Amino acid sequence: MAETESRVKRMTYLEHAAAILERSRVSTTPVQQEPADESNGSSQTSSRATNKHPPASGDRVSVTLWERFDLFPFVTPNPRLVLALQSFAKGAGLAVSLAGALVLAGWALDLTVVKSISSGFVSMKPNVAMAFVLSGVTLHLLSTGPTNGHLRFVALASAFVVAVIGFLTLSEYLYGWNLNIDHLLFSEPAGALGTSAPARMAPTSALCLFLIGVSLLVLDVRRCYPVAQLLTILAALVSLTAFIGYVYGVGSLYAGGSSTAMALHSTLCFLLLSSGILLTRQDHGLLAIVTSDAAGGVMARRLLPAAILIPLLLGWVTVLDEEAGLHGPAFGVFLVVIWSIVSFAALTWWNSGSLYRLDVERQRAQDELNKGQAQLAEAQRIAHVGSAEWDIVTNAVTWSDEMFRVCGYEPGDVQPGYEVFLQRVHPDDRTQVEQNIARTLRSGDPFAFDYRIVRPDGAIRMAHGEGKVVHNDEGEPVRLLGTAQDITERKQIEYALRQNEMRTRSIIDTANDAFVAIDAGDVIKDWNPQAELTFGWKREEAVGRTLADTVIPPGHREAHLEGLHRFVLTGEGPMLNRRVELEGLHKDGHLFPIEMTISPIRWGRSHIFSAFVRDITERKQAEEALAHQTRELTRINSELEDFTHSVSHDLKEPLRGIEAFAGFIAEDYADKLDEQGQGYVNVLRESAVRMKDLIDDLLQLSRIGRTRLDQAPVGVSSLVQDVSLELSFALQEKRVELFIDPDMPTVPCDRARIREVFKNLISNAVKYNDKPQPKIEVGCRSDNRVFTFAVRDNGIGIAPEYYEKIFKIFQRLHHREEYEGTGVGLAICKKVVEAHGGRIWVESAPGEGTTFLFTIPRTAARQPGQEEQDGKYARAV
């Protein structure tokens, strides 16, 4: 009955919860709605402690009134005790009914022993017996648990009849009426013992019947448990009084003046009935505490029997003592006093000890709990996990401190509530969150989802929510437990990792080299698109195969596996971390040259080997072609060298003939030639000589580019001294003042070529000088990169527009008649200097002199021939 009721109640709460969800789903939780929700929330929390219906805020007063009637809300009855008491109540009901029936039978058969127990006692009146039968039945039925409508009606009707019997009899006494109800069943002769009116029950019995009848009627009326129990206790006290009277032999206690006395077995029945009524609803009202498992229940169960029995016993002993006349009445009082003191003190001391131990234990448990809660809070704080609990029955929501922080509040900043939480959820995620929770409420399955929280300060955090519904024994959802974990950092790391991985992936996928990764067992783990092109295997085909069987030519497989094995065992990998050239095997079976670098990466306790592989077929071909070309070029070059030599040789020989024989003509036929003829012969000879100079210069020029520099440290000062000696004739002829810096450095260069440069420059300086006192200075300055040499003269100078031009072959600025020369000298200088990695230029002012400057690098220039050697790299074996 009660269970049905609570189930109905819970269902409505569930609907209520669903309604809340529905409501928040419809409204996207606008801000202005919050205050209303909060006030609602606060009333929910205040009602939380009551475990009761959430009332509308207007019902607040009546709630407290109801609360007051539900005296001991948190007690948990001891189930075994409850069962025992329930059985007792059932038994008591049965016993009272039987007793009543027995007495009625006694009336019918006129058996005094049944009617009155002893002839000296008042009889139990038939109405009382009848009432006992009825009330016993009611008690039994009500104690049997949930009853169907018929039986319940029978029970309540019986109770009603009992109450009416009591009420009517009481009325007869109060108003002196005779309603003729007393011998409806049986009649009793007038003047029966202790009976004021025949067959009319005692007024105390009438009162008790009335009280018990009413109490049985309202026993299961909600909120009336205390009332029913109070009425029952009153009836019990009245009957107890009568019973004590019988036991102590004090007639006034059961007879009550001239009115009819309560029969002895009536008093017993009443006591039994009262006890049954109290105990059948022991989990409600006043009795709840007595049966509880809590310390209070234990105390009550220990003290109550003592409180009832000890005075009874002491009083009885005192009465006996008095009757026996052993001692005076004062002694009886003394006895009561002293035994009361002793027994209650002992009882109190005993219970105090129990209470003390209980309290200590409770305190310890409390401490443990506090510690556990502190640890939990700390753990939550560390893990950024907030927890929330929604009591569906009361709609009360509680948050852990961390839950507040996850939502961006300090604990206690706001009233926790579903709407408050929902308001913090990112608007885009709200629907998802609500649907998840609603589904969990409906289905009972746990939920787990990620969502975003927008904190009051606007910060967006990533959160992971998990939760489940807690059901009660009947399988009804009673609580929703949820956690919210702030996973922003984790998400950020995950995001960064993912980005990183995507970047790496895209680098690998778009690499121009094939990328292949294998594990320590030679199994291919990665294979990029370029690898597909290079080796012909698709990624899906390649991954999972062994590298040896996929791209390594059969002849090398064993060596490869051995190398891998050796590295795994010893950590030695001669092939690793350097560029190696090998042969690769294409899927179609052809071999091709590859170049690759294998890097081992530690992967847990094992290794991953990754390699960038390049198909170098084309490069190999190009290298081959280049080598061929170089050989060809060298051959052509040397042919050319031979050619130029023969050319110069063969050209010069006739020139020599022309010159010499023209000379012979001039000599031998001087007398036969006129002046003009002599002049012609001279022109012939001069032309031949100039032709020879030209051939020599061209030959030299052509050799500079084709032949290697013979570089060695050269002391420039002495070199220039040599040049000056060679040119001494011309220098002396023009009376040139030549100053050579004696401290010029030693420079890495080709001695003969640089000598040629100085010779050309100094010759030019001598040649292009119209001053009466020509001066030439040769000097050097240096910085950390180059030596700069200068040949300065005070000659005719060069106009700036010719600065570039003069270095070109056959460029002459002057008529041949003015200055002789082939026009190749500066071109040779430029070529030599540039072959050394330097440059040459001129600074000049016409009429004032010219300075030729050229640089030679401090380190020897690289030459075409050297590069081949330097460019080689280590090849793998």
Next chain:
Amino acid sequence: MESTLAPFRILLVEDNPNDIEITRRALAKGQVKNELTVARDGQEALDILFGSRSETSLPGLILLDLNLPRVDGREVLSRIKGDPELRRIPVIVLTTSTREEDVVRSYDLGVNTFISKPVRFEDFIKVVTAIQEYWIVIATLPPATASGGVA
């Protein structure tokens, strides 16, 4: 300096008639009396030097061109310097070549002087004069070759 001694014997190995004439003329202009024998190729030179060694006196000086028909001047040089007697005769390479390797090779083979033929006849005369001056007048040569006798 006018010499009254027997004419100094010079062997010119030269294929170019112009150069032969030029050389002859240049030698004639010198003060040293000389007797010029001309070999027109390497083989002829070798024949003169090796074949008729007992009959005619050996030259006191050999002017050798490098580029020659039949037997090359280098080969001739090598044979002369490889021979224990002939090697004492001073050999002057007189050639148009200025090629470095020719110069080096010649000296390696034991040439006494390497001279590039100047184009200008005046210069040629200077060169020839200088050769006569040095090798005939200044230098002291082993007696065998100087006298032309066989040791």
